[in-house]
Amino acid sequence: MGHQASIGSAPAHVAHPANDRHEVPRLERTVTLLMLGRLRHRGSDTICRIRNVSAGGMRIDTGSPLEKGDRVAIEARSGVCIDGQVAWTNQLAAGIAFTRNVDHQEMLSPPVGPSGKRLAARSPRFHATARARLQTAGEASTLRLVDISLGGCRVESDQGFPLGADGSLTIPGLPPLACTSRWATGNRAGLIFHVRPDFGSFARWLEAPDLRFAAA
Known part of the structure; x- marks a missing residue:
């Protein structure tokens, strides 16, 4: 998984075990403050805030704490769900490692309508x-x-x-x-x-x- 996934950086004050420190390589990130997304986990869906995202993962904020190892799916503006796993947590922040690399710029783009034009971005319903x-x-x-x-x-x-x-x-x-x-x-x-x-x-x-x- 190490060569496929990247996640949003954990806060600087959060210590990671030495054997986990280089488990996930850091790829170039697109910083996206306060973008809202849909978080699917434990058989339900809820809202999340996407803090940053790369081809291999993202950092999100949640309303309730996630647990390391949780399987999740994240849906951003594009409407496409990306599967992933919680790699680290810090209270209501979490780093998600995708199961496969994605086009993160496309993932953050609004969906395309029947006319081929981008639709207006809106909060997930x-x-x-x-x-x-x-x-x-x-x-x-x-x-x-x-x-x-x-x-x-x-x-x-x-x-x-x-x-x-x-x-x-x-x-x-x-x-x-x-x-x-x-x-x-x-x-x-x-x-x-x-x-x-x-x-x-x-x-x-x-x-x-x-x-x-x-x-x-």
């Missing part, structure tokens, strides 16, 4: 079925989540959705989220959050099936 409550102008309604990201969510309801309506969305396990309805079709609507939820809290919520899939 996560399937969810939790119930939510939307309060708008003195009226409350019960919603069902369809999917959610750090920037907003898609919901469905038996009632209509007024476009551009501001409100407060309450999802069990997350703080109230001020939002605006951006689009509505039939019984579904897209809500945009005015302020993103805290990254760590959101990541841990995604890892809690009793909250995320409460209404399933």
